[in-house]
Amino acid sequence: MNIRIRYFASLREIVGQNEEQLTLPEGANVSDMRAALLTRYPRLQPIMERCLCAVNRGYVTPETILHEGDELVFIPPMGGGRLLEVSLWNR
Template sequence: MKIRIRYFASLREVTGQSDELLDIADGTSIAEIKKDLVTRYPRLQDILERCLCALNRAYVPPETALHENDELVFIPPMGGGSEPQDNGAS
């Protein structure tokens, strides 16, 4: 069966692509896909450990089984913002 993986941010930088079609066995879990990706792209190890998983636009746990034509997205942690600064007003 075929699924599509979409890559954003640091995942896109590491893989060199924005999406990819994979041919996988029926019932393969997201956790198994993550292991396969780390084998193919070792630099993804640290990133994938911190990513959330979205399947067909809904957050799911890594144990979720995949099905034909699913769209899988790994959502990397977001940075940004800053600590509130003490402006000296009391």
């Protein structure tokens, strides 16, 4: 299944793009995608440990099952530990 990943702030700087589409097997969850991204971009490790995640603009847990066409965002902390505002999706 194809999942759209959007990158913001430090994540975007590391991967060098705003978004991409990745393929996972049916039944995969957010944690599976996180593992796939860490394999693809090992430099994400320290940031991903502190990210929240959202699917289709709603916060979810790592155990959330993904579905074809979902939009997944890992929301990195900003300076001082604050989380990046989801309003960035509107950009």
